[in-house]
Amino acid sequence: MNLLAPVRRDRVLAELPQCLRKEAALHVHKDFHPRVTCACQEHRTGTVGRFKISKVIVVGDLSVGKTCLINRFCKDTFDKNYKATIGVDFEMERFEVLGVPFSLQLWDTAGQERFKCIASTYYRGAQAIIIVFNLNDVVSLEHTKQWLADALKENDPSSVLLFLVGSKKDLSTPAQYALMEKDALKVAQEIKAEYWAVSSLTGENVREFFFRVAALTFEANVVAELEKSGARRIGDVIRINSDDSNLYLTASRKKPTCCP
Numbered sequence: 001m002n003l004l005a006p007v008r009r010d011r012v013l014a015e016l017p018q019c020l021r022k023e024a025a026l027h028v029h030k031d032f033h034p035r036v037t038c039a040c041q042e043h044r045t046g047t048v049g050r051f052k053i054s055k056v057i058v059v060g061d062l063s064v065g066k067t068c069l070i071n072r073f074c075k076d077t078f079d080k081n082y083k084a085t086i087g088v089d090f091e092m093e094r095f096e097v098l099g100v101p102f103s104l105q106l107w108d109t110a111g112q113e114r115f116k117c118i119a120s121t122y123y124r125g126a127q128a129i130i131i132v133f134n135l136n137d138v139v140s141l142e143h144t145k146q147w148l149a150d151a152l153k154e155n156d157p158s159s160v161l162l163f164l165v166g167s168k169k170d171l172s173t174p175a176q177y178a179l180m181e182k183d184a185l186k187v188a189q190e191i192k193a194e195y196w197a198v199s200s201l202t203g204e205n206v207r208e209f210f211f212r213v214a215a216l217t218f219e220a221n222v223v224a225e226l227e228k229s230g231a232r233r234i235g236d237v238i239r240i241n242s243d244d245s246n247l248y249l250t251a252s253r254k255k256p257t258c259c260p
Protein backbone atom coordinates (compact mmCIF):
# COMPACT_ATOMS: atom_id res chain seq x y z
CA MET A 1 0.00 0.00 0.00
CA ASN A 2 1.39 3.41 -0.95
CA LEU A 3 0.73 5.82 1.91
CA LEU A 4 2.28 8.77 0.13
CA ALA A 5 0.05 11.23 -1.67
CA PRO A 6 0.86 11.62 -5.36
CA VAL A 7 3.40 14.29 -6.27
CA ARG A 8 1.67 17.62 -7.00
CA ARG A 9 1.51 18.41 -10.69
CA ASP A 10 3.35 21.68 -10.11
CA ARG A 11 6.28 19.80 -8.58
CA VAL A 12 7.12 17.86 -11.73
CA LEU A 13 10.49 18.65 -13.34
CA ALA A 14 11.06 17.35 -16.84
CA GLU A 15 13.91 19.74 -17.62
CA LEU A 16 16.84 21.22 -15.77
CA PRO A 17 15.89 24.64 -14.35
CA GLN A 18 18.48 27.26 -15.24
CA CYS A 19 20.70 29.24 -12.90
CA LEU A 20 20.05 32.92 -12.15
CA ARG A 21 23.55 34.24 -12.86
CA LYS A 22 26.14 32.37 -14.89
CA GLU A 23 28.95 34.08 -12.95
CA ALA A 24 27.92 32.27 -9.77
CA ALA A 25 26.31 28.95 -10.70
CA LEU A 26 27.06 25.41 -9.62
CA HIS A 27 27.04 24.56 -13.30
CA VAL A 28 25.71 26.18 -16.43
CA HIS A 29 24.77 23.16 -18.52
CA LYS A 30 21.41 23.42 -20.22
CA ASP A 31 20.20 19.90 -19.54
CA PHE A 32 20.65 17.17 -16.99
CA HIS A 33 23.71 15.11 -17.75
CA PRO A 34 22.81 12.52 -20.43
CA ARG A 35 23.83 9.69 -18.11
CA VAL A 36 21.55 10.95 -15.38
CA THR A 37 18.68 11.15 -17.89
CA CYS A 38 19.56 7.70 -19.13
CA ALA A 39 19.71 6.22 -15.63
CA CYS A 40 16.23 7.63 -14.94
CA GLN A 41 14.84 6.19 -18.17
CA GLU A 42 16.29 2.79 -17.33
CA HIS A 43 15.18 2.92 -13.68
CA ARG A 44 18.78 2.66 -12.51
CA THR A 45 18.63 5.35 -9.85
CA GLY A 46 19.14 3.00 -6.90
CA THR A 47 17.85 4.38 -3.63
CA VAL A 48 16.96 7.71 -5.27
CA GLY A 49 13.22 7.53 -5.87
CA ARG A 50 12.58 4.86 -3.32
CA PHE A 51 13.81 5.65 0.18
CA LYS A 52 15.97 8.64 -0.31
CA ILE A 53 15.07 11.94 1.35
CA SER A 54 17.58 14.71 0.87
CA LYS A 55 18.19 17.07 3.73
CA VAL A 56 18.54 20.75 2.95
CA ILE A 57 19.36 23.23 5.70
CA VAL A 58 18.56 26.92 5.56
CA VAL A 59 20.82 29.17 7.66
CA GLY A 60 21.48 32.90 8.03
CA ASP A 61 21.09 35.89 10.33
CA LEU A 62 17.93 36.48 12.32
CA SER A 63 15.05 37.99 10.43
CA VAL A 64 16.63 37.69 6.97
CA GLY A 65 13.53 35.79 5.83
CA LYS A 66 14.36 32.07 6.03
CA THR A 67 10.94 31.03 7.34
CA CYS A 68 9.12 33.24 4.84
CA LEU A 69 11.14 31.77 1.98
CA ILE A 70 10.22 28.21 2.92
CA ASN A 71 6.59 29.14 3.58
CA ARG A 72 6.24 30.95 0.27
CA PHE A 73 7.40 27.84 -1.58
CA CYS A 74 5.77 25.11 0.50
CA LYS A 75 2.50 26.80 1.50
CA ASP A 76 2.31 29.79 -0.84
CA THR A 77 1.82 32.07 2.15
CA PHE A 78 3.56 35.19 3.43
CA ASP A 79 3.42 36.55 6.99
CA LYS A 80 4.51 40.15 7.44
CA ASN A 81 4.85 39.71 11.21
CA TYR A 82 8.16 38.44 12.50
CA LYS A 83 8.05 35.34 14.69
CA ALA A 84 11.48 34.04 15.58
CA THR A 85 12.16 30.40 14.81
CA ILE A 86 13.00 28.62 18.05
CA GLY A 87 15.55 25.94 17.30
CA VAL A 88 14.40 24.33 14.07
CA ASP A 89 11.38 23.47 12.03
CA PHE A 90 11.07 21.46 8.83
CA GLU A 91 8.90 20.97 5.77
CA MET A 92 8.84 18.04 3.38
CA GLU A 93 8.49 18.72 -0.31
CA ARG A 94 7.93 15.97 -2.84
CA PHE A 95 9.02 16.34 -6.44
CA GLU A 96 9.12 14.20 -9.52
CA VAL A 97 12.35 14.68 -11.45
CA LEU A 98 12.71 13.02 -14.85
CA GLY A 99 9.91 10.66 -13.83
CA VAL A 100 11.56 9.70 -10.52
CA PRO A 101 9.99 10.64 -7.16
CA PHE A 102 12.36 12.73 -5.07
CA SER A 103 11.86 14.33 -1.65
CA LEU A 104 13.51 17.29 -0.02
CA GLN A 105 13.39 17.89 3.69
CA LEU A 106 13.78 21.64 4.16
CA TRP A 107 15.16 22.54 7.59
CA ASP A 108 14.40 26.05 8.75
CA THR A 109 16.91 27.00 11.46
CA ALA A 110 16.97 29.80 14.01
CA GLY A 111 19.05 32.88 13.26
CA GLN A 112 18.87 34.26 16.79
CA GLU A 113 22.06 33.73 18.74
CA ARG A 114 20.30 32.24 21.78
CA PHE A 115 18.66 29.50 19.68
CA LYS A 116 21.67 28.84 17.48
CA CYS A 117 23.16 26.06 19.57
CA ILE A 118 19.90 24.07 19.37
CA ALA A 119 19.67 24.67 15.62
CA SER A 120 23.27 23.67 14.91
CA THR A 121 22.66 20.16 16.27
CA TYR A 122 20.43 19.63 13.21
CA TYR A 123 23.02 20.68 10.63
CA ARG A 124 24.50 17.20 10.17
CA GLY A 125 23.79 15.15 7.03
CA ALA A 126 22.81 18.03 4.76
CA GLN A 127 23.14 17.55 1.03
CA ALA A 128 22.53 21.20 0.33
CA ILE A 129 23.07 24.32 2.42
CA ILE A 130 21.08 27.45 1.67
CA ILE A 131 22.67 30.55 3.22
CA VAL A 132 20.25 33.46 3.27
CA PHE A 133 21.10 37.14 3.64
CA ASN A 134 19.01 40.29 3.35
CA LEU A 135 19.71 42.18 0.12
CA ASN A 136 19.15 45.41 2.06
CA ASP A 137 21.60 44.67 4.86
CA VAL A 138 25.24 44.28 3.92
CA VAL A 139 26.14 43.01 7.41
CA SER A 140 23.94 39.96 6.86
CA LEU A 141 25.94 39.26 3.69
CA GLU A 142 29.21 39.57 5.62
CA HIS A 143 27.91 37.07 8.15
CA THR A 144 27.19 34.41 5.52
CA LYS A 145 30.77 33.10 5.63
CA GLN A 146 30.47 32.40 9.34
CA TRP A 147 27.13 30.66 8.85
CA LEU A 148 28.71 28.52 6.17
CA ALA A 149 31.73 27.69 8.32
CA ASP A 150 29.44 26.55 11.15
CA ALA A 151 27.30 24.44 8.83
CA LEU A 152 30.37 22.84 7.25
CA LYS A 153 31.69 21.72 10.63
CA GLU A 154 28.89 19.16 10.57
CA ASN A 155 29.05 18.26 6.87
CA ASP A 156 31.40 17.09 4.16
CA PRO A 157 32.45 20.22 2.25
CA SER A 158 33.33 18.21 -0.86
CA SER A 159 29.87 16.78 -1.39
CA VAL A 160 27.47 19.42 -0.17
CA LEU A 161 25.83 21.87 -2.61
CA LEU A 162 25.86 25.52 -1.60
CA PHE A 163 23.36 28.24 -2.42
CA LEU A 164 23.71 31.90 -1.45
CA VAL A 165 20.30 33.57 -1.45
CA GLY A 166 19.61 37.29 -1.19
CA SER A 167 16.14 37.90 0.25
CA LYS A 168 13.62 40.77 0.31
CA LYS A 169 14.39 41.87 -3.24
CA ASP A 170 11.11 43.81 -3.27
CA LEU A 171 12.61 46.29 -0.78
CA SER A 172 15.55 47.40 -2.93
CA THR A 173 15.54 49.87 -5.77
CA PRO A 174 17.19 48.62 -8.97
CA ALA A 175 20.28 50.74 -8.21
CA GLN A 176 20.59 49.44 -4.64
CA TYR A 177 20.07 45.91 -5.88
CA ALA A 178 22.76 46.24 -8.54
CA LEU A 179 25.29 47.39 -5.94
CA MET A 180 24.48 44.59 -3.53
CA GLU A 181 24.47 41.98 -6.28
CA LYS A 182 28.07 42.85 -7.16
CA ASP A 183 29.21 42.10 -3.60
CA ALA A 184 27.03 39.02 -3.34
CA LEU A 185 28.38 37.55 -6.56
CA LYS A 186 31.91 37.96 -5.21
CA VAL A 187 31.02 36.14 -2.01
CA ALA A 188 29.21 33.40 -3.95
CA GLN A 189 32.24 32.85 -6.18
CA GLU A 190 34.55 32.80 -3.19
CA ILE A 191 32.55 30.19 -1.28
CA LYS A 192 31.62 28.30 -4.49
CA ALA A 193 27.92 28.76 -4.03
CA GLU A 194 25.18 29.37 -6.57
CA TYR A 195 23.69 32.85 -6.23
CA TRP A 196 19.96 33.67 -6.17
CA ALA A 197 17.92 36.77 -5.34
CA VAL A 198 14.33 36.31 -4.23
CA SER A 199 11.32 37.99 -2.71
CA SER A 200 9.00 35.95 -0.53
CA LEU A 201 6.55 38.84 -0.49
CA THR A 202 6.03 38.91 -4.26
CA GLY A 203 7.19 35.33 -4.89
CA GLU A 204 9.86 36.48 -7.37
CA ASN A 205 12.29 33.63 -8.15
CA VAL A 206 11.14 31.51 -5.18
CA ARG A 207 9.78 28.61 -7.20
CA GLU A 208 12.63 28.80 -9.71
CA PHE A 209 15.14 28.71 -6.89
CA PHE A 210 13.72 25.66 -5.10
CA PHE A 211 13.31 23.82 -8.40
CA ARG A 212 16.98 24.43 -9.07
CA VAL A 213 17.86 23.12 -5.57
CA ALA A 214 15.73 20.02 -6.16
CA ALA A 215 17.18 19.40 -9.62
CA LEU A 216 20.84 19.80 -8.64
CA THR A 217 20.44 17.76 -5.46
CA PHE A 218 18.68 15.05 -7.46
CA GLU A 219 21.42 15.08 -10.09
CA ALA A 220 24.13 14.78 -7.43
CA ASN A 221 22.28 11.88 -5.82
CA VAL A 222 21.93 9.97 -9.08
CA VAL A 223 25.61 10.57 -9.87
CA ALA A 224 26.51 9.18 -6.46
CA GLU A 225 24.30 6.13 -7.05
CA LEU A 226 25.89 5.46 -10.45
CA GLU A 227 29.29 5.80 -8.89
CA LYS A 228 28.37 3.37 -6.13
CA SER A 229 26.77 0.72 -8.30
CA GLY A 230 28.32 0.50 -11.75
CA ALA A 231 31.53 2.39 -11.92
CA ARG A 232 33.59 0.69 -9.26
CA ARG A 233 32.54 -2.74 -10.50
CA ILE A 234 33.72 -2.17 -14.05
CA GLY A 235 36.70 -0.10 -13.05
CA ASP A 236 35.47 3.14 -14.56
CA VAL A 237 36.42 6.50 -13.22
CA ILE A 238 33.59 8.76 -12.21
CA ARG A 239 34.45 12.04 -10.64
CA ILE A 240 32.57 15.02 -9.39
CA ASN A 241 34.59 18.01 -10.46
CA SER A 242 34.60 21.22 -8.53
CA ASP A 243 34.91 23.38 -11.63
CA ASP A 244 32.35 24.25 -14.27
CA SER A 245 31.73 20.58 -15.07
CA ASN A 246 30.65 20.10 -11.47
CA LEU A 247 28.52 16.99 -10.98
CA TYR A 248 29.37 15.63 -14.37
CA LEU A 249 30.59 12.12 -14.82
CA THR A 250 33.89 11.94 -16.58
CA ALA A 251 35.70 9.15 -18.38
CA SER A 252 33.54 6.08 -18.44
CA ARG A 253 34.64 2.94 -20.34
CA LYS A 254 31.39 1.04 -20.49
CA LYS A 255 28.34 3.06 -21.33
CA PRO A 256 24.76 1.97 -20.69
CA THR A 257 22.77 1.29 -23.85
CA CYS A 258 20.85 4.54 -24.21
CA CYS A 259 23.75 6.80 -23.29
CA PRO A 260 25.50 8.89 -25.89
Ligand SMILES: Nc1nc2c(ncn2[C@@H]2O[C@H](COP(=O)(O)OP(=O)(O)OP(=O)(O)O)[C@@H](O)[C@H]2O)c(=O)[nH]1
Binds near residue numbers: 061085109110
Ligand atom coordinates in the same frame (compact mmCIF):
# COMPACT_ATOMS: atom_id res chain seq x y z
N1 LIG B 1 9.32 42.95 2.36
C1 LIG B 1 9.69 41.71 2.64
N2 LIG B 1 9.71 41.28 3.92
C2 LIG B 1 10.11 40.00 4.15
C3 LIG B 1 10.49 39.12 3.11
N3 LIG B 1 10.83 37.94 3.65
C4 LIG B 1 10.65 38.09 4.98
N4 LIG B 1 10.22 39.31 5.29
C5 LIG B 1 9.91 39.83 6.63
O1 LIG B 1 11.08 39.74 7.43
C6 LIG B 1 10.76 39.36 8.76
C7 LIG B 1 11.54 38.14 9.16
O2 LIG B 1 11.17 37.04 8.37
P1 LIG B 1 11.41 35.52 8.85
O3 LIG B 1 11.15 34.65 7.67
O4 LIG B 1 10.65 35.23 10.05
O5 LIG B 1 12.96 35.56 9.19
P2 LIG B 1 13.91 34.38 9.68
O6 LIG B 1 15.17 34.48 8.92
O7 LIG B 1 13.20 33.06 9.59
O8 LIG B 1 14.17 34.77 11.21
P3 LIG B 1 14.67 33.81 12.43
O9 LIG B 1 13.61 32.80 12.66
O10 LIG B 1 14.82 34.73 13.60
O11 LIG B 1 15.97 33.22 12.06
C8 LIG B 1 9.23 39.17 8.80
O12 LIG B 1 8.63 40.33 9.31
C9 LIG B 1 8.87 38.97 7.33
O13 LIG B 1 7.56 39.39 7.03
C10 LIG B 1 10.44 39.60 1.75
O14 LIG B 1 10.75 38.92 0.77
N5 LIG B 1 10.05 40.90 1.59
